[in-house]
Amino acid sequence: MNARSRWIDLDGAVNVRDLGGLPTTDGGTTRRGRVLRSDNLQDLTVADIRTLVDDYELRDVIDLRSEAEVRLEGPGPLTRTPSVTVHGLSLFAEGGRYTDVAADQPAEGTDGIDIDKVLPWQTRPDNAPAQDRPISHYLGYLEDRPDSIVAALRVMTRPTGSALVHCAAGKDRTGVVCAFALDVAGVTREAVVADxxxxxxxxxxxxxxxxxxxxYADDLDSRPADSHMPHAYIMEKFLARVDERFGGPLEWLTSHGWDDEDTAALRGRLLGG
Incomplete structure (x- = not known):
């Protein structure tokens, strides 16, 4: 299976793909139809829902958006699908009405959403080098919500149907959670970065x-499109930092309550028959 064939074409979401077909370090590949990743699901059509539920046996949705995003955007049509369970697992430290660490100082016009954390731009001026901005945000997800990351991976281990993980763009928060899942499953680091x-x-x-x-519109319009590109070196450097600081994704997960049974279950879902 080539990488392009992993795309799932829907009318109401544009960044949807299957994590099946990725090479593992032992020469195998991940299984199709077990874990999907996506941008937000607010605009799914009836036909889209039928595709996900019937063709991919979707049973669990892992929604990584903040409480404020869900409040402003809505929970999405899959919450009205009886066979699907939606798990709200924000990667921000929720602070009452607002989100993230700066809960008492929301960005103007965003109703408490810190857009730099939701969609961490690569080129906004900062004390750190521009290319390190998203990496620092990704590490912030680990610091702020280890409980959500562990819970998200545990949802992926459920024995029936498929799970879909998403945020707003399906790039940063979704990228971190999927990278951890794939790394634990034994996918090659090159393939994790390429995904x-x-x-x-x-x-x-x-x-x-x-x-x-x-x-999201005002903030997006203020920046060039290329500043949002998920360059491979961002994920490479992020995973290298995780390796250096924690010993790797599995070791980080273990330090937050993940155990050998969880690892076996995740590998069984992503690799098993």
Whole structure:
């Protein structure tokens, strides 16, 4: 299976793909129809839902958006599908009405959403080098919500149907959670990085969708499109930092309550028959 065949074409979402077909370090590949990844699901049509539920046996949705995003954008049509369970697992430290660490100082016009954390731009001026901005945000997800990351991977281990993980663009928060899952499953580091970067193939369509939402539009319009590109080196450097600081994704998970049974279950779902 080539990488392009992993795309799932829907009318109401543009960054949807199957994590099946990725090479593992032992020469195998991940299984199709077990874990999917996506941008936000607010615009799914009836036909889209039928595709996900009937063709991919979707049973669980892992929604990584913040409480504020869900409030502003809505929970999405899959919450009205009885056979699907939606798990709200924000990667931000929720603070009452607002989100993230700066809960008491929301960005103007965003109703408490810190857009730099939701969609961490690569070129906004900062004390750190521009290319390190998203990496620092990704590490912030680990610091702020280890409980959500562990819970998200445990949802992926459920024995029936498929699970779909998403955020707003399906790039940063989704990219981190999927990278951890794939790494634990034994996918090659090269393939983990390539899957992250593949979102760039749909970047124009992703930005068009987000610009149609008042939640994200103003901030998106203030930056050039290329500044949002998920370059491979971002994920490479992030995973290298995780290796250096924690010993790797599995070791980080273990330090937050993940155990050998969880690992076996995740590998069984992503690799087993």
């Amino acid at each position: 992250y970067a593949q979102t760039g193939d749909r970047l124009d369509a992703i930005l068009t969708r987000l610009r149609a939402s008042g939640t």
